[in-house]
Amino acid sequence: MAAADGGGPQQLTLEPQHELRMEVDWGKQVHLQLVSGQAEVFGTALDLGERVSIGGQKVAVFTWEGCTLQMDGEPDMMYTSDETPMGQYVSIHDVLDARRQEALKAKGEGPRTFVVGPTDVGKSTLCKILLNYAVRSGWAPTFVDMDIGQGSITVPGCIAATPVEAPIDIEDGLPVDAPLVYYTGTPTPSDNPALYKHLVDRLANVLDARAQSDAQVRASGLVVNSMGWIVELGYELLKHTVQALKCDVVLVVGDERLYSQLSMELKRSSPSTQVLKLARSGGVVVRSRELRAQARKVRVEEYFYGYRKELSPASQTARFDELQVYRVGGGPRAPTSALPIGATSVADPLKLSRVANPQELLYTLLAVSHAPQPELLLSVDVAGFIYVQDVDLAKGTITYLAPCAGPLPSPLLLAGSFKTYLD
Template sequence: MAFSLPGLGLAADNSFAAPSADLPSAKSQVARTERLGERTEWRFEVAFGKNYSIKLTSGEAELWGTELAPSQTYNFSGYKGAIFTWQGCSLEVLGEAESEYVGQETEYAVEWLNVHGMLETLRDEAAAAGVHGEGPRVLVVGPDAVGKSSLVRSLTAWGVKVGRTPTVLNLDSREGLLAPAGSLTAVTASSQTEVESGYGIAPVSGPTASPVKTPLVYGWPFPSPTENSEAFKALLTHAALHVTGKLEANTDAKRSGLIVDTPGSLNDPKSNYDILSHIISEFSITLILTIGSERLYNDLNRRFNQSRGDDKAIPVLRLTKPGGAVESDASFLKQARAQNVRQYFFGLPQIPLNPHSHSVPFSELNIYRAKSASTSDDQDFKSGAAAEDDDYEPDGASHDSPGALYEKIEPSTALMASLVAIKLCPGTHVDDREIRDSAVMGYLYVADVDETKKRVRFLAPHPQRWGDRALVWGSLPEPVADLVT
């Protein structure tokens, strides 16, 4: 399976109008200068719909490992971040923020940089070993809102800066990495991350200033692996085969290693340590980094390091939680996912995109709803025995049988404003396992469902039709009602 998504073909005619890329202007105010001492950081939280800009006027600074260019203005909205400086700097700040201050407790940065140095040593050892050398495979675990994704992004940026091409695997379906929420994404980073947009936007969204990133995307349209842990583990097994295969095919990527980001829900020892064990086994993890949980560190250290022999022991390190790591409320996270969907179809302010309209009759669609524990008692779209049992059968079950993970549905207005994933598998004569394991070709937005004319109008990033493909609808991402007018 190639690490690819379809490119965007721009067309002159388009029935959808992109929402304005301009944000409401900030209150009239004069830009202010903030001077930061060595090993301090400027922490800020900006609400959605507000303008907030930062310019580096002297010294050096970085945002999660990515250096700020001097005298360039960076704009943020709906964002929480921390700009760190090792030797001190001056920033020009303009706009409204819900919170902004100079953070003094930054011991975590030294720890994170030391981890980067350790990974570089392991990569050098892999290069010295020749064709059989393998770089570090790192698993980052901990509760929500402790800085896991920031750590992964920093390690990736520092690695790219010194000429490495690490592969990042995001297993938190609530976060969209080069894809909307409801995705599990693997991407080999061959170019520097960007200050404003992080890993950037996928090639499905159009041209970018940086080299094209080609992610491998799988669908998990649920907020947690625990919605169906057996199906999640089976999907990981399948994904591990393709990720490992890509690493074997690219010597630089193989030596640069793998960094795996995980959802905070796996921090629960009662129900989810078996999923962590599965990840460690399937992706051949060689180093575990824990943040924000002393219990998790000790449990994993005892299970994977101290209790094993020297040849099988996996080092487990405990890192400091960044002082600026704050928990986001449900409303903020939902708005962030909606913003991610908008960017997928309409791009960024500096890279506007032109999505395409497709009107498709019901008879040409094969739409499947991904079922979870939360939908097992919901009778909408249920039929017969499919509503009786929601236990998944790992060996694959027909989507019309009891225990099926997917059920085929007739399009209805319940789909409106939702996203559906286009799977790289046929839409007919396909079983649960094939739908589950197939990579995602791209996403469609359901703009309108006409039950009288029996047609569905989709918003798509590509001008061409997707053919006979299975379309999967789940609980993530949530419907975005105001995407089109």
């Protein structure tokens, strides 16, 4: 890489099949422009002369043929590498593309690809690349995000799916015009694994119905991003997701043991499922617990205010008794080890309980449900979210932040269990 000296815009030259890796913290902006050649960011091609803004992101600009970039701003970290997995990723795309072609001709199912591995190995990046390459080949795959701890489609605490019909925007991320969203209300499935499995099953049923109604959607298939919890209960939940979503391609990133486990078990239970092993991406940065919590907060802020703070959410006040807020779960359950031998917990993990004390909702996200009645809260997806800013017990009111002004689409709300403190 060659760069011009000086404090102004820099010119960067990348050799063929090299990658520029860049980290820009939240609150900062770096502008990139493609001056000559060819380049892409996670599979999204840059147009000549196009200027993109990078902020609060870790990106990799890859070139097959070589390119010249102009950069304005100072990244927190920047380097180039010729050791990238792009050749392997393109080979996988070619295989998936061939399967989509075959599925369309036969009016059958396209590949349902599940990307699994521990945290911080590049799962989300691989999903973006596979989605973008599929779109550039004329397909419209559905992206399914099972990583409820971070949330790349909507806020954390959700499993969600969205059709991807155009390359993913480098600045704005995934399209969210018509997402299918189910709210677990927690950043980890361990808080209520039965609820997680129930919502995975609901999502799978809806996706199956959508696929059956459109041959192109059916042939385009799914790309599924998993959470990074891959041991013990987390591993069981991964297997449940493979079965529920009928995944027939499993890409294991950066974990030999997980690859071995899944290869053996799926060979017995789903012999037609392909399990492939991929190396961890060299540009991945391991994030601390604090950084993950900060990322969750940023995702919530982006939901209400937009990536560039271009949105104007509305702060509104409502009487609490005019809302129906429910929480999922039958209360705390004793661990199996604490129960008498042979006994099982009688608490229902899917029980809906109406929230009587609004104070416990302060600084939490509430999902606004499409459900027509409380009994269907766990069967129907959600319309969106509000954030509880203040509670006035004397007046019996709550003040909340909503994406737009006006009455809520429904008084039926699902409460989350994690708090987010927005500035």
